[in-house]
Amino acid sequence: MCRLFALTSTEPQSPMRAIEALDVMREGHDGSGVGLFLSDLGGPWEELDGAPILSGIFSNEGLKRLDRFMMDIGFMTKYKLSIKVPKSPPPGVPKRDIYLIRAYELPEEWEDLSRDEIDFRLMKIRLQLRQMGQENEDMIVFSFWPDCIMIKEIGDPLTVAEYLQLDRKELRARIILAQGRQNTNYAINLYACHPFFIQGIATMTNGENTAFVPIRDFLSSRGFAGYMGYQSDSEVFTHIMHYTLNMLGLDVPYYKHIITPLQDHDLEDHPNGDFLRHLKHSCRRLVIDGPNCVIGCLPDKRVFMVQDRKKLRPGVVGGKPGLFALSSEICGLDAIIPDRDKSSDFQPMHLDTVIIGPDRQEVQICSQKDTLPPIH
């Protein structure tokens, strides 16, 4: 089972803090991979004013192709972080040429485009790069979005982090998602590494989603270019969140109603029962199954945690105003925020959604039995 750790903080934090938490929980992952998602970035990234940041791994040849491609479509480099690694990687970590984190200036002709159109085009570019990379096996692209950085690599989390020297002052973020992977049913492939990303939404999961195939079939048939390339059964959690927010225009509390709807007898007593019944029927194909704890981050910098219908996985949220963490195990939380009030730690159960807003002042808990916020 994978280990998950996320933190959200008013002060930018080093990703090493999350890696340390993973290391405390290392009994639960096999060192087959680590994934990091950073958002609400600090330091130099704060001044980029919405410039999309490309994160990925490139061979020397791939980097040349990237530069040609980006130049052709009018993207200019605005800021970059070069990670120079020692010549020989530690055991279990493959040799790579370049770990790239690079912010681009949007092309001039994009200036008049609507936000939606820009968002769509950024996604299309990421997908195009991914496809180009897969053809020649010279680039792996994780994200291309403002204020988001992703780093993924095969190997033990702490070893990889030290090798990549992630504890550098240019790399600080207020939101950090980290996953230590326990490889299950798919070959080790960086596209199968959590967190998964689409248009500013990132989620990571432990456990296996047994309803993966029908959900994948549904999402892939929506006609939306971003719902593709499923290398992991957990990737659909990210896309369902995207579908909920962007396609249905529903907020996070509705997400849980889509992936694990209430049963009939509960709907009868629910103040929004009629609406929820329609949601349940029409979104039946998105119902997840299996043991899952989902932790994620939304474009508006809220972080959340939900559990599967039976709450088969652990998950805890705790912290103090200004710094909260969402962890798959309590020991991870203890290691990073030892001085919190442990009595107010919260372990979401089968009906709960936990949300922490960008003010990081409190943990908001929604139960599926609660009245839902109005729809806009």
Next chain:
Amino acid sequence: MFSEGYIAPHSLSVRDLPWQIHWSLDKCTLCGRCTTVCPVHAIELGVFRKRIVETPMGLARRPANVFKVFYGIRQKTDPAYACIGCGMCNLVCPNGAIMPYRTDEADKLRFHINRGGQPRRRGGRRNVRGGILDRIKFIRISMLTDPALDAGRHEFELRTLLGRVLPPEENLRLLKEEGWIPPVREIYPLIIGGMSFGALSPNMWEGLQMGVAYLNEELGMPVRMCTGEGGCPPRLLRSRFLKYVILQIASGYFGWDEIIHSIPDMKEDPCAVEIKYGQGAKPGDGGLLMWYKVNKLIAAIRGVPPGVSLPSPPTHQTKYSIEEAVAKMIQSMYMAWGFRVPVYPKISGTSTALAVLNNLTRNPYAAALAIDGEDGGTGAAYNVSMDHMGHPIASNIRDCYLNLAKLGKQNEIPLFAGGGIGKNGNLAANAAALIMLGASGVQSGKYIMQAAAGCLGSESDRCNVCNIGVCPKGITSQDPRLYRRLDPEKVAERVVDLFLSFDTELKKIVAPLGRSTSLPIGMSDALGIDDAAAAQRLQIKYVV
């Protein structure tokens, strides 16, 4: 017959018949129950002459013949009275003195059951053992990465939807604008398939209805039953139990006069309306209720004169083309209940099912598509239709589901599979396989008749006389002397038993796959089969 005597072309010996009656002189008490109960009069009292040659010791007396008479059972060899192997003789015999046995070679009777140029007609099934459904295995077992669930103690939601399900965006938009949203019923995925009042005896029908009502009202299982084409008893139409009933309309429109007239008195809407365009057992052929079974009650409910055969036309006579006529029919049925009742067509399995489906996807009123495969049963059909016509259900359903998935409409038009589900006794496994191939639910008739009422049909041409109203178990007969053998209360009990055991078995299948929150429709990654060609055809895993 004497050895030098005359032989007609159809002179058969008992050996030439499919079933031979073995009878024991030692055990027989000559009570006569067997000859009375035999539904086809295949056996009769036999008076046998027996010669014994007595040769006394010594020379005083000469050897002599002693002639004796003994009584027993004689099996008729006239094709019209050939034994059907039902075994009722054995059931009633107090001493177990009599039993039919299947011949060990192909019978000769089959060449002679066409007297008067009338080919064989019968009820029952295709009489082919095996089938692809039994060979499909569930191979994706949750082991350590995700725990298998507890079929006995975890919470399960094994429900399906009957009705046109809109894409989420569309549904929410209409909800906001207060537009018309197609009615959707949340039902149990095993439906009792269309068996008409008329095809079934009143006791059988009542038993099924009572069982269904109990399952709904006492056990909270939303089980639905389809009426078949034969109307619906007036009291049921006016009762609250109508909501558990799917009314079927077929090309003979039997019983619809009564249904239409009772609409103003209905307390509840029916669950749905099924428009039957075809039936798996006799595809391209209409329903058939032979005159033997059309008594006064049946005639009254159907609105026809008694004692005449009721062959429904192979197609709806008002049909001109699927594009507009089917759409019109679906729409008018919707209109009858104020657009509150889902209406869907049922077709027989066919290589043209995709064309029908594609058409329905463009019809916003089509609530589902039921497909009945070649292994479906029937109350009456021509033997040739049953044995040789039709399409297997597995690939038909799979093609349709994959086609819907390509269009992004999977489960928007729910597919219901019928025909041979549980024909070898594996109801839950067959149902689960079809669901994972893409069916939203399954319809079953034969299994229900066997489990709930002890139908004797098997896949070896046993009994199969549903068509002529002589069902020895009283399931498909309209003769009170026969159907009083069947206690409706006991049928209801068995219906409940079989649904509860089906439910447990279905959970025992889906729980180890890690599924419980929703019915695993289209979860094809769980399926495997030991036949490479079938695996490729169904797009499931090939396992050996």
